[in-house]
Amino acid sequence: MLPAIKVEQKIEIGGVCCSIGFLDGFFKKEFASIFSDYRRWGFSSEGNPEIGIMVKEGRVEAPRRLKEYVFYHIVDYDSVYATLAFDTRSFEGEIGFSIKRGDRFTPVRIVELTETFIFNAYLFYFHLNDIGTFVHSCGIVDGENGYLFAGPGGEGKSTIASLSLPRTILCDDVILLRKNDKGRRLVFGTPFSGDHGSVNGGAECKGIYFIRKSSINELVATSLIDGTVELMREGVMGGFMSIDGIQRIYPQSRLFDFLLDLLSGVPCFRMKFKKDDSFWKVINEHED
Amino acid sequence: MNMKTNPKRKSDLVWREVGGEIAIISPDNKHLHTLNDVGSRIWQLLDGENDLSAIADIISAEYEEEEEVVELDLAEYVENLRRLKLLEG
Numbered sequence A: 001m002l003p004a005i006k007v008e009q010k011i012e013i014g015g016v017c018c019s020i021g022f023l024d025g026f027f028k029k030e031f032a033s034i035f036s037d038y039r040r041w042g043f044s045s046e047g048n049p050e051i052g053i054m055v056k057e058g059r060v061e062a063p064r065r066l067k068e069y070v071f072y073h074i075v076d077y078d079s080v081y082a083t084l085a086f087d088t089r090s091f092e093g094e095i096g097f098s099i100k101r102g103d104r105f106t107p108v109r110i111v112e113l114t115e116t117f118i119f120n121a122y123l124f125y126f127h128l129n130d131i132g133t134f135v136h137s138c139g140i141v142d143g144e145n146g147y148l149f150a151g152p153g154g155e156g157k158s159t160i161a162s163l164s165l166p167r168t169i170l171c172d173d174v175i176l177l178r179k180n181d182k183g184r185r186l187v188f189g190t191p192f193s194g195d196h197g198s199v200n201g202g203a204e205c206k207g208i209y210f211i212r213k214s215s216i217n218e219l220v221a222t223s224l225i226d227g228t229v230e231l232m233r234e235g236v237m238g239g240f241m242s243i244d245g246i247q248r249i250y251p252q253s254r255l256f257d258f259l260l261d262l263l264s265g266v267p268c269f270r271m272k273f274k275k276d277d278s279f280w281k282v283i284n285e286h287e288d
Numbered sequence B: 001m002n003m004k005t006n007p008k009r010k011s012d013l014v015w016r017e018v019g020g021e022i023a024i025i026s027p028d029n030k031h032l033h034t035l036n037d038v039g040s041r042i043w044q045l046l047d048g049e050n051d052l053s054a055i056a057d058i059i060s061a062e063y064e065e066e067e068e069v070v071e072l073d074l075a076e077y078v079e080n081l082r083r084l085k086l087l088e089g
Helices: A028-040 A106-128 A157-164 A224-234 A244-248 A252-263 A278-287 B037-045 B052-063 B067-083
Strands: A009-013 A016-022 A051-057 A070-077 A080-087 A092-099 A132-142 A145-150 A168-171 A174-179 A185-188 A202-213 A218-221 A268-273 B014-018 B021-025 B032-035
Touching: A009 A028, A016 A106, A028 A106, A051 A106, A070 A106, A080 A106, A092 A106, A106 A132, A106 A174, A132 A157, A132 A185, A132 A202, A132 A224, A132 A252, A145 A157, A145 A185, A145 A224, A157 A202, A157 A278, A168 A174, A174 A202, A202 A224, A202 A278, A218 A278, A224 A252, A224 A268, A224 B014, A224 B021, A224 B032, A252 B014, A252 B021, A268 A278, B014 B037, B021 B037, B032 B037, B037 B052, B037 B067, B052 B067
Parallel strands: A016 A051, A051 A092, A145 A202, A202 A268
Antiparallel strands: A009 A016, A070 A080, A080 A092, A132 A145, A132 A168, A132 A174, A174 A185, A185 A202, A218 A268, B014 B021, B021 B032
16 A cells, blocks of 8 residues: 655554654654654664554545545644545555644644554554554553553543552553453553653553542442443544444444453452542452 | 333344343444343343233343332333334334
8 A cells, every 4th residue: 555665763552563654754853752752651663563654745645446444534633634544454554734824733733643643553453453442541550460540531540640659650641451462451551641651561450440539439340341331431432433434444343342352351440539549558458 | 101012122233241231332333321130131022022011021020020110110211212212113
């Protein structure tokens, strides 16, 4: 699908490498600060890319013939138009930008859309290979154990992160939950960070907690089906994945079955927590 | 509600049962519905073969509830399912 391009940057999330090229150097300079953060957090990679993305100026042409496995989309976003195509078999894609008007927000819009495209390319890869999913959550590693705290905006993911120091905060906004070759469920940091930066690391998932701020600490186990429904609600299926056209590539029923499998063997809880670190005591007591 | 009608769940709906609970993905693929224990049992019985009276008999026997109470609750429950477009017709 893509012409040969010089690989400009390679990143790694959850052990999967992605190459990102900038045709004719378009936007490479402006994106340098993003890659600087990725490098600092350990997401640079020298691996063999399994996902390929090219960023360029101008329009990405629509496929001549409609192919079910090619996702093609046009976004009108503030001062820019973006066209994008992603081949969900080869996991290669292009995003092209046409600038409607140049203002100080234009570079920000291009960065946002490019990061969203990278994110969705990974999402396609992990889902279509039945490996994992991104969850709108905060991920913490305590010793060798990984914990995932999921919730909508404002319910305390960043608060949980702050209260969990000096434990390792993988990321306080988007966490990858994936299976490994041995069937273990792991949590990994992603560079799609919130307030606390990110760490490219992972640990075995010991529990998923659907959080609500409260004046008390309370932990209530959920059934597998309730946990799966919560995960579908809190899971990151936003961006391009939420549009109707995606149903022909990845229907909700397949997502539901996959999440049921992914959560098998992972304890899930609804957790109310007070604004101090005492919820960790409740979690640890429950584990004992 | 006429207790001699035979409501039937939509055949093109995707639903899964795990551990006695059922989750249904709505026809527009945008909503998830979860049913509790008794709701799941009723859902299984809404196959178009049983009329509401027969379903009320079964639920009344299995959950040891008075049939008149079950009939009222069942009628309301089926009406809710119909409003959510989860039933044929």
